[in-house]
Amino acid sequence: MASTTAPHQQGGGDGGGGSVSKPGMRKPVFVKVDQLKPGTNGHTLIVKVLSSNTVLQKKGRNPHLTRGGAATAQTRIAECLIGDETGTILFTARNDQVDLMKDGATVILRNAKIDMFKGSMRLAVDKWGRIEVTEPAQFVVKEDNNLSLVEYELVSVVEE
Numbered sequence: 639m640a641s642t643t644a645p646h647q648q649g650g651g652d653g654g655g656g657s658v659s660k661p662g663m664r665k666p667v668f669v670k671v672d673q674l675k676p677g678t679n680g681h682t683l684i685v686k687v688l689s690s691n692t693v694l695q696k697k698g699r700n701p702h703l704t705r706g707g708a709a710t711a712q713t714r715i716a717e718c719l720i721g722d723e724t725g726t727i728l729f730t731a732r733n734d735q736v737d738l739m740k741d742g743a744t745v746i747l748r749n750a751k752i753d754m755f756k757g758s759m760r761l762a763v764d765k766w767g768r769i770e771v772t773e774p775a776q777f778v779v780k781e782d783n784n785l786s787l788v789e790y791e792l793v794s795v796v797e798e
Contacts, residue, residue, distance in 0.1 A: 666748065672724035672783060676759055676790055679751035683761075685720040685729075685781050687743045692716045720745075720761070725783030728775065729761045733763065735769055744775040757789045759793075 666682040674681065698711025716736045718729040730753065731739045737747060750768030753760045763769055 644700055657688040670724040671720075671722050671727055671785060674752055674761065674785060676726060676752055676754055679745070679749070681752075681761075683722065683747045683750060684775060685722050685745060685747065686775055686777075687739050687741055687745065688721060688726065688779060688781070690716050690718045690720040690731070690736070690739045690741055719784075721779040721781065723777040723780055725780050727759060727784065728753075728786040731769075732762075736762065738769050738771055742774075744772050746770045748773050754790065756790065757791065758786050759788070759790070760786060765774050 669681050669683055671683065671685065692714065694713060694715040696713050698713065712733070712735045715732050716731045716739060718731050718739045719726055720739075721727065721728045725782050729739065729747075747761070747763055747767065747769055750761050751767070753762050
């Protein structure tokens with residue numbers, strides 16, 4: 639008669655399992671912006687949103703392919719300058735993430751990854767990560783250390 643699955647646990651959340659640690663789950667290690675390196679992922683950070691700029695907003699082509707039965711699918715992408723007391727970096731927010739990345743907000747980025755765009759680093763959170771709005775942070779953002787302004791060049795290493 640009763641269902642054994644809880645409907646509120648969909649979406650890969652932690653499910654509120656209390657203090658029981660699941661195999662494969664580990665306590666998040668918070669990193670600072672200046673520790674981010676190209677080609678890395680799995681980062682958890684607390685950052686402030688300095689600015690959010692919508693760079694793409696277009697309606698979807700086929701409403702029948704949308705999840706949740708919405709009449710029109712919309713793609714939204716915003717570039718957000720985020721940072722902490724060690725530096726800043728550009729964050730690419732997609733769709734619902736755009737609404738969370740408001741100017742002045744403090745957010746926790748979980749399982750964030752570094753994408754390379756035109757030779758510079760961008761931070762992103764895909765479907766395996768999460769963005770949470772949290773209480774305002776007490777730190778002052780170091781705005782003169784923008785990691786997204788550093789250009790990287792792909793160099794082939796020949797092993798002898």
